[in-house]
Amino acid sequence: MGENLIIVExxxxxxxxxxxxxxxxxxxxxxxxxxxxxxxxxGIDIDNGFEPFYEISADKKKIVADLCxxxxxxxxxxxxxxxxxxxxxxxxxxxxxxxLSPDKTKRIAFHEITKDAILNAIETPRxxxxxxxxxxxxxxxxxxxVGFELSPILWKKVxxxxxxxxVQSVALRLIVDREREISIFKPQAYYRVEGIFAHxxxxxxxxxILNTKFSSAEETETFLKKCDGAHxxxxxxxxxxxxxxxxAPFTTSALQxxxxxxxxxxxxxxxxxxxxxxxxxxxxxMRTDSTNLSSLAINTAKESISKMYGxxxxxxxxxxxxxxxxxxxxxxxxxxxxxxxxxxxxSAEKKLYDLIWKRTISSQMADAKLEKTxxxxxxxxxxEKFSVQAERIVFDGFLKVYIEGKDEDDENEKITxxxxxxxxxxxxxxxxxxxxxxTLRPSRYTEASLxxxxxxxxxxxxxxxxxxxxxxxxxxxxxxxxxxxxxREYLEISLKESKIVRTTxxxxxxxxxxxxxxxxxxxxxxxxxxxxxxxxxDYNFTAKVESDFDLIAAGDMVWNNxxxxxxxxxxxxxxxxxxxxxxxxxxxxxxxDPKSGKTIIAxxxxxxxxxxxxxxxxxxxxxxxxKKGQLIENITIEDAxxxxxxxxxxxxxxxxxIIAAxxxxxxYIKYNSSFISLGKYxxxxxxxxxxxxxxxDEHAKKESEKYISEFPKHNIQVLNGRYGAYIKCxxxxxxxxxxTDPKSLDEAACLIIIENAKAKKK
DNA sequence: CAGTGAGCGAGCTTCCGCTTGACTT
Numbered sequence: 001m002g003e004n005l006i007i008v009e010x011x012x013x014x015x016x017x018x019x020x021x022x023x024x025x026x027x028x029x030x031x032x033x034x035x036x037x038x039x040x041x042x043g044i045d046i047d048n049g050f051e052p053f054y055e056i057s058a059d060k061k062k063i064v065a066d067l068c069x070x071x072x073x074x075x076x077x078x079x080x081x082x083x084x085x086x087x088x089x090x091x092x093x094x095x096x097x098x099x100l101s102p103d104k105t106k107r108i109a110f111h112e113i114t115k116d117a118i119l120n121a122i123e124t125p126r127x128x129x130x131x132x133x134x135x136x137x138x139x140x141x142x143x144x145x146v147g148f149e150l151s152p153i154l155w156k157k158v159x160x161x162x163x164x165x166x167v168q169s170v171a172l173r174l175i176v177d178r179e180r181e182i183s184i185f186k187p188q189a190y191y192r193v194e195g196i197f198a199h200x201x202x203x204x205x206x207x208x209i210l211n212t213k214f215s216s217a218e219e220t221e222t223f224l225k226k227c228d229g230a231h232x233x234x235x236x237x238x239x240x241x242x243x244x245x246x247x248a249p250f251t252t253s254a255l256q257x258x259x260x261x262x263x264x265x266x267x268x269x270x271x272x273x274x275x276x277x278x279x280x281x282x283x284x285x286m287r288t289d290s291t292n293l294s295s296l297a298i299n300t301a302k303e304s305i306s307k308m309y310g311x312x313x314x315x316x317x318x319x320x321x322x323x324x325x326x327x328x329x330x331x332x333x334x335x336x337x338x339x340x341x342x343x344x345x346x347s348a349e350k351k352l353y354d355l356i357w358k359r360t361i362s363s364q365m366a367d368a369k370l371e372k373t374x375x376x377x378x379x380x381x382x383x384e385k386f387s388v389q390a391e392r393i394v395f396d397g398f399l400k401v402y403i404e405g406k407d408e409d410d411e412n413e414k415i416t417x418x419x420x421x422x423x424x425x426x427x428x429x430x431x432x433x434x435x436x437x438x439t440l441r442p443s444r445y446t447e448a449s450l451x452x453x454x455x456x457x458x459x460x461x462x463x464x465x466x467x468x469x470x471x472x473x474x475x476x477x478x479x480x481x482x483x484x485x486x487x488r489e490y491l492e493i494s495l496k497e498s499k500i501v502r503t504t505x506x507x508x509x510x511x512x513x514x515x516x517x518x519x520x521x522x523x524x525x526x527x528x529x530x531x532x533x534x535x536x537x538d539y540n541f542t543a544k545v546e547s548d549f550d551l552i553a554a555g556d557m558v559w560n561n562x563x564x565x566x567x568x569x570x571x572x573x574x575x576x577x578x579x580x581x582x583x584x585x586x587x588x589x590x591x592x593d594p595k596s597g598k599t600i601i602a603x604x605x606x607x608x609x610x611x612x613x614x615x616x617x618x619x620x621x622x623x624x625x626x627k628k629g630q631l632i633e634n635i636t637i638e639d640a641x642x643x644x645x646x647x648x649x650x651x652x653x654x655x656x657x658i659i660a661a662x663x664x665x666x667x668y669i670k671y672n673s674s675f676i677s678l679g680k681y682x683x684x685x686x687x688x689x690x691x692x693x694x695x696x697d698e699h700a701k702k703e704s705e706k707y708i709s710e711f712p713k714h715n716i717q718v719l720n721g722r723y724g725a726y727i728k729c730x731x732x733x734x735x736x737x738x739x740t741d742p743k744s745l746d747e748a749a750c751l752i753i754i755e756n757a758k759a760k761k762k
Numbered sequence: 763c764a765g766t767g768a769g770c771g772a773g774c775t776t777c778c779g780c781t782t783g784a785c786t787t
Contacts, residue, residue, distance in 0.1 A: 009780065009781060010780095010781065010782085011781085011782075012782095029781080029782095030780085030781080031780080031781045031782060031783095032779080032780030032781025032782080033779070033780045033781075034780095034781095036778095036779090036780095037777090059781095059782090059783095060781095081780090082780085085779095086779060086780055087780080089779095089780090090780065090781095136779095139778080139779085140777095140778075140779080142777095142778095143777050143778045143779085144776095144777055144778080145777085146777065146778095147776055147777020147778075148776060148777060149776095149777095150776085150777085151775075151776035151777075152775085152776075154776085155774095155775065155776080160774080160775060161774085161775045161776080162775085162776080163775085163776045163777070164776080164777085165776080165777045165778070166777075166778075167777085167778065168777080168778090275782085279782090287780090287781095460778085460779095461778085461779060461780090463778095463779055463780060463781080464778065464779060464780095467778090467779090468778090471777095605766090605767050606766075606767055606768095607765090607766060607767065610767070612767085621767090623766085623767050625766090625767095661764075662764085663763080663764030663765080664763065664764055664765080664766095665763065665764060666764085667764095668764055670764075675763075675764050677764085721787095733786095733787070735786095
């Protein structure tokens with residue numbers, strides 16, 4: 001036994017492959033990279049040609065030891081890591097670390113986990129491609145140099161513990177740039193005109209949109225007057241046959257976008273659920289940039305579609321990835337067994353699986369055939385034209401299963417059914433409604449749309465999209481938030497029965513849900529990097545270095561020469577910036593306090609962004625923290641002054657004062673030396689005595705319900721917490737098993753639960 | 763846990779990409 005040892009990256013993959021192969025093969029996994037640059041220091045000998053210093057990662061020591069002993073027993077070791085830059089490096093690190101001998105080591109690669117693909121790979125082994133390994137080394141060293149030289153500058157010039165890097169700093173910049181585009185955006189008002197028409201012999205009405213937009217109410221009215229009493233008729237009917245094509249199967253980025261649009265998942269949620277499905281053997285690998293499907297998958301899809309929907313719904317399609325920098329080491333994300341239309345699991349798992357199944361199936365289905373009709377309604381005295389677009393599905397094709405979601409709503413609705421109409425036919429105008437609209441500002445990124453943008457720019461990899469968003473959130477650079485919109489007025493001008501009527505209406509605009517907003521520190525860091533290291537946060541920086549990595553991989557460039565060319569000018573800037581006697585605190589004078597005449601300044605302080613009343617040399621200057629979401633660069637004097645109104649006395653209850661303020665954990669009221677959080681919907685600036693008292697009563701009621709039972713002998717309490725009842729013993733908390741009534745627990749029962757939990761922990 | 767906004771200085775922070783668990787509040 002054990003003549004052959006195959007090493008792959010993922011344990012789930014190892015398990016699958018082992019099933020395909022006979023007893024002569026042992027399949028183990030490396031769990032990704034096994035070595036990395038030293039964690040403690042730079043890990044690069046700059047003066048010695050950027051020689052990297054590699055260490056076995058702490059969490060991989062056991063794995064390496066295990067692989068080492070398995071390799072010793074094996075006759076041949078097959079290095080089957082992924083066929084991309086990182087995978088090639090993993091193969092080489094394994095070769096080097098396990099001290100394998102060249103004559104008993106073979107490098108193989110397969111892009112799909114099927115028996116044929118693996119057997120085929122075993123028949124065509126090759127050597128480790130050292131050029132590709134060096135390209136990976138260049139990538140690794142560059143990222144370390146950028147990250148570990150830029151971050152310390154931020155610690156010194158902005159704030160400790162911050163970070164910068166090739167990927168995260170550009171991701172942040174995208175959000176910052178977008179926010180600034182939005183802040184300078186001035187919405188333009190215009191009038192969109194809709195005509196409602198009827199025709200003889202039918203009660204149904206048709207809505208048609210005018211092809212001209214007016215910029216003022218006067219212009220709009222002039223037009224409406226012209227329409228009054230005009231004779232409208234159909235001047236053109238254009239019919240056109242078109243087709244619609246299904247989307248390619250899922251890559252990681254596409255899956256994250258669709259799961260966000262259709263299921264409301266965060267990118268992290270999507271990846272966690274997908275990982276579960278993958279480990280259960282239900283889907284193929286979930287971190288991929290490839291849209292390719294194995295021929296086995298394509299054939300199974302063809303069969304399934306024919307059986308379920310009919311042969312005419314099937315169309316075999318081969319997809320090729322178009323995205324910049326794609327390495328295509330894996331297949332697209334698809335169900336492992338395509339005829340599995342549904343699975344067992346949590347509701348989130350079922351939903352995600354269903355999405356993946358539908359996307360995969362539809363990608364192998366026929367085009368939808370549509371008949372589009374454009375109808376134009378005019379009047380001889382009027383140069384503007386009304387038009388209606390209708391779309392009729394002649395053959396639904398892939399639409400039977402799946403339609404890709406959209407980020408933005410389509411303004412022009414399309415109707416599907418058209419009554420019988422003919423050219424020249426008279427259309428009776430029932431009403432014309434002109435609505436004031438505003439041009440749309442650019443929209444803020446969602447997690448998923450940020451990933452989409454990063455992918456387009458070739459920045460980051462499928463395995464890093466979710467972690468990158470986590471990093472810039474953890475650093476306090478960005479915030480994912482909902483924001484309420486503001487009410488605004490708009491005018492509606494209508495023409496009905498020869499009367500022109502103006503109505504002012506109200507709408508809520510600018511509501512945001514789950515959008516990414518920059519925080520003050522994110523703005524400061526981006527400005528700092530843009531000023532001193534513009535080339536690094538240039539959107540094309542990655543693309544530029546990637547082309548060098550390609551040259552290295554092709555053997556046309558030496559890796560450390562490429563790094564040297566980058567590093568020398570870069571390091572000069574690092575030294576120069578470090579020496580400059582500046583500190584970025586984003587200080588901005590907002591105005592003066594009308595009461596005291598003192599200057600109001602906003603800046604970043606030791607504990608975050610603040611507003612200051614009085615100049616820096618004023619010994620009696622006062623401070624107050626900014627609220628979440630308030631930005632130094634655009635806070636108004638009114639908002640800044642309002643911050644000084646807290647803490648404020650709201651009123652009295654039982655002769656004791658109620659105070660409202662904002663603390664470290666958000667707005668609260670203080671009463672009788674206890675603190676009560678205001679939550680999302682109450683405002684400390686406006687909360688009144690009555691509201692505060694009802695909050696206090698509610699809080700008191702909850703407190704009284706908190707204690708279920710107490711056993712002071714062992715310092716045990718049974719309490720009601722945020723997530724239900726639990727046992728508290730000293731400072732440790734313990735879960736109460738399901739199906740156990742917390743009220744029924746006596747001291748002995750509690751002790752058993754505690755003992756069991758402690759035993760399990762060990 | 764519901765503040766803070768001084769200063770000294772030791773010791774620490776940090777990157778991107780591969781992989782999963784191990785913690786659970």
